[in-house]
Amino acid sequence: MRGVESLYQKLFSIPRTEIMVAVSFLSALFLSLLDEILLYFWALVFVVSIVAVKAINLKFDLKRISFLAFLITVISLPAVLVNGSVTASAFLLFLVYYFCSEKKSLSIPLASVPYFVLSPNISTLLALLISSIFVAVYLRMLDVKVGVVRIKNFVENFVLFWLTSNSKYMEKFLEGSAEEFEGRVRCLTVNNVRIVQTDFHPGPFRNVGGARLVERLSAGNAVYLHSPTFHARNPVSSGEVEKIVSSVKCSGKNLIPQKPFRIESSNFEVYCFPFSEQRVIFVSGKKHIDDFIISSESFVVDCHNAFEENYDPDSRDVEEIKSLVREAEKRASQPVEVKSAFVRIDAETESLCGYVAAILLDYSGERYAIAVFDANNVDLKFRKHVENLFGEIGYKAIVVSTDNHAKTGVRAKLAYKPAGGDSKDWEIAERLVEKCRNAELKETVFSYSEERVRIKVMGEKLLRDSEVAVEKKAKGLIATFLAFAATNYLLSTMLRFIA
Secondary structure, three states: OHHHHHHHHHOOOOOOHHHHHHHHHHHHHHHOOOOOHHHHHHHHHHHHHHHHHHHOOOOOOHHHHHHHHHHHHHHHHHHHHOOOOHHHHHHHHHHHHHHOOOOHHHHHHHHHHHHHHHOOOHHHHHHHHHHHHHHHHHHHHHOOEEOOEEHHHHHHHHHHHHHHOOOHHHHHHHHOOOEEEEEEEEEEEEOOEEEEEEOOOOOOOOOOHHHHHHHHHOOOOEEEOOOOOOHHHOEOOHHHHHHHHHHOOOOOEEEOEEOOEEEEOOOEEEEEEEEOOOEEEEEEEOOOOOOOOOOOOOEEEEOOOOOOOOOOOOHHHHHHHHHHHHHHHHOOOOEOOEEEEEEEEEOOOOOOOOEEEEEEEEEOOEEEEEEEEOOOOEOHHHHHHHHHHHHHOOOEEEEEEOOOOOOOOOOOOOOOOOEOOOHHHHHHHHHHHHHHHOOOOEEOOEEEEEEEEEEEEOHHHHHHHHHHHHHOOHHHHHHHHHHHHHHHHHHHHHHHHHO
């Protein structure tokens, strides 16, 4: 979903409400020195937009209304200066009202009000009619499919989601082309601590669908570990996430722990924690790591702990990982006594979504710390720092991220920050290690359970076609929009002289 996520980097941000209102009004006041009609027009757009919030469920607050009134007034300025008509900006206002409201059928008539109140004559009526025709043609051009993705449906729902942060809009779009997938839901208990993993992916972004997965499965005395999976397995809605949550069972068969071991290759390393009837295998990247897919009956963890921008594992990387996992599954090990402790700190920063935690394991003097950062990947320098901190208190740290996408797309200029991307993360890591220093290790009982659940996921077709729709079609649609807007602008300006 990187193409969809990248839209957030292209969307502008505007100042806070009181500043935007003041700037918008003062700008209109200044423009009125050129022609007083511009101030009246600004006021009409401002007032009608406030009415539109109730009348057509326009998803604008006062800040966005102020910006819209300013923008439409500025766009109308050149036409007014050549003694044309403010209706030159109607095409843009019509589309804004259409895409940013729920009652589509009433959007264009309401958006026509400022223009007609300002100049109630035949030329204005004709100009608005022309603008309406241009909008209808443009919307018809948008109403095409790229594979399973209908462009117009995608844009309508994405814009409403962006404006409101209400996941129902994007989830409605995703459900329209969803596929069913049956995946495993695993639970490894370490005394009263639950380690939960699924075959599903915690995305796509923010609060949409599976992006709530980590939060729901990490509640209470639990942590979430990322499995070998990818965005095609994103649950499409919060309802599907709840099906996964309800399928988690943590009262399985007791396991006999065996001595852990480490193996490595050129680009990856694996820590294996064997048990009598299961193996937990942590896969770390030495330079980089991201979503990969392998098949295994073991509890394989994609540590997602070496962030590199624009990196995607290729077939050689995946084969290298498969080889390590196969070797870890075959190597023999001996039973050993284990003591454990659990430390968790609720924490949220620009990169951390909800918590950091450490599962401390003492295998007869050989100590490990599974350090979990609830974030989308881990900065490699930060990971090395965390490993060093734990090393100072006698633990070999295996740093993992949850690959939580709850922060993805929150900021306009950056898709997300990995753990360590915020200076506060470093302070929180030190707090976590300090709490671990004094943690009391207790005799440990392990158990494991596994369930299967079938839910609706995005699927490869929707994932692929969404990328194509955003990355390949966006430029053409924007160019078409600009051509329509310019043509409509010229026709509306000239119409006043012709009529």
